[in-house]
Amino acid sequence: MIDASRRRASERNGMRHLIFSLLLMALVAVATSALASENEGQCNTIVASGPPEYAPLSFLSDGQIIGVGPDISRMVGDRLGIGVQVRNAGSWRRAVRLHEVGEIELLVALYRTETRERDMVFSGPYWREDTVLIMHKDRPFEYDRWSDLISLKGGTIGGDSRGEAFDRFLKQKLDVIATPLQANLVAMLRAGRVDYLVIGRNSMFSEDFEAEDSDLITHPKAVDSHEVYMSFSRKSPCSVHAEAFSTELQRLFRDGSVERLYKKWHGNQ
CATH class of the missing domain: 3.40.190.10 (Periplasmic binding protein-like II)
Structure with a gap:
């Protein structure tokens, strides 16, 4: 008799906890929906x-x-x-x-x-778009894989990303100068202060690196490609x-x- 009473009490407590949990979940859902609507x-x-x-x-x-x-x-x-x-x-x-x-x-x-x-x-x-290497036509170099850049000095736009994997490789293995302006990078490349620029192919259009009379050239092999x-x-x-x-x-x-x-x-x- 006592066991049956305890069992019924336990069942009632379990039901109360279930109801409380369901009510809490409903309140959270309403609050989340209201917050989303408010933010929207x-x-x-x-x-x-x-x-x-x-x-x-x-x-x-x-x-x-x-x-x-x-x-x-x-x-x-x-x-x-x-x-x-x-x-x-x-x-x-x-x-x-x-x-x-x-x-x-x-x-x-x-x-x-x-x-x-x-x-x-x-x-x-x-x-x-592709990430590409820009080099001076008078100072070309062989490039096949990222490790070929380790002995060289590069330049890139400050705050830019060339993808997770290359960003990590650049930080750990490469000697790269970052500046906020592409014009500064181009000037450094022409002056021989850096051996290459690593940029998105779209960035080429403002400088027209592929013009026939340009002293800067794009390496035909892309560094990487990203969305x-x-x-x-x-x-x-x-x-x-x-x-x-x-x-x-x-x-x-x-x-x-x-x-x-x-x-x-x-x-x-």
């Missing part, structure tokens, strides 16, 4: 920026960041009913830093890495739109809009 409501305009020397995807002209990325971000914003305001944040390193703290809510052109995942929610991809994304700051309430941005970016890629804009801006370089 707070995102009326997305403050965006991009690399100042990454033509034609994103570059600085007359004090403004323009190119494929800014245009595409506005197109997606229009489809979602959200304004996109593109600002010049200065150097790329500064733009990334402001993005990490949420002051810049959207970056319109960058690689996706595990390190960046900590502070960013990625949308896309919407493009793909280009947009990213929302995790500190921004607008990050709730990351998935919707991804969906629209994919649609614009499939219907040829990205390709058309790429050709348009490439022709304007």
Whole structure:
């Protein structure tokens, strides 16, 4: 009799715990939904920026960041009913830093890495590009694999990423100078202070490294190839739109809009 009473009491307690757990889960779900709705409501305009020397995807002209990325971000914003305001944040390193703290809510052109995942929610991809080596035509060198660069001195854009694996190799094995301006890198290469530049192929357009009369040449073998994304700051309430941005970016890629804009801006370089 006592055992039966204890069993019934235990069952009642178990039922109370179950009901309490279900109520708690329901409250959490409601709170999460309310927070998402509140954040979505707070995102009326997305403050965006991009690399100042990454033509034609994103570059600085007359004090403004323009190119494929800014245009595409506005197109997606229009489809979602959200304004996109593109600002010049200065150097790329500064733009990334402001993005990490949420002051810049959207970056319109960058690689996706595990390190960046900590502070960013990625949308896309919407493009793909090669990382290439630029060298002086009077000082060419053999290149087949990353280790061939160990004995040389290189240059790159500060704050840039060339993909998770190469970033790690660069940090651990290579002697590379990072500066905020591509013009400084080009000057150092021409002066012989560095042996090569490691940049995205898109960055070539502002300098036209492949012109016949150029004293700089592109090595025919790419260092690596990566997809280009947009990213929302995790500190921004607008990050709730990351998935919707991804969906629209994919649609614009499939219907040829990205390709058309790429050709348009490439022709304007």
